[in-house]
């Protein structure tokens with residue numbers, strides 16, 4: 001399981017280095033589809049791997065209500081108390097060597113919630 005994920009993440013890095021030439025090119029939809037979806041699912045519902053790590057269901061109205069945008073930002077930059085969770089800012093920086101403004105992912109995550 002872990003290996004599949006690592007291979008996936010590595011592959012993402014290779015693809016990404018072709019796609020993104022600069023920070024300005026980081027497209028939240030593209031990155032979500034290639035990286036975040038490994039755990040969070042293309043539809044915002046956690047994948048099997050995601051569930052093993054304890055990923056939330058982004059389509060759950062109660063989950064959406066339980067977090068402010070600031071909390072999401074903080075989790076994405078500093079991490080949470082879930083030891084399986086790596087702050088995605090660090091993950092992206094390490095894998096791809098680009099510094100990302102993770103606030104671009106807040107609307108993306110919110111969009112999975114009930115309209």
Ligand code: HEC
Pocket residue numbers: 031032035036037038039040050053054055056067071072075076080081082084085088105109
């Ligand atoms: C390796 C699996 C994995 C990947 C890849 C991943 N996440 Fe997560 N994510 C998690 C887990 C596990 C949690 C739950 C953390 C917690 O509840 O403490 C989480 C939680 C979150 C949260 C909610 C934080 C909170 O305060 O509750 C957001 C937002 C999020 N991820 C965004 C992203 C985005 C955007 C990406 C892609 C750039 C991404 N994640 C990639 C596993 C992953």
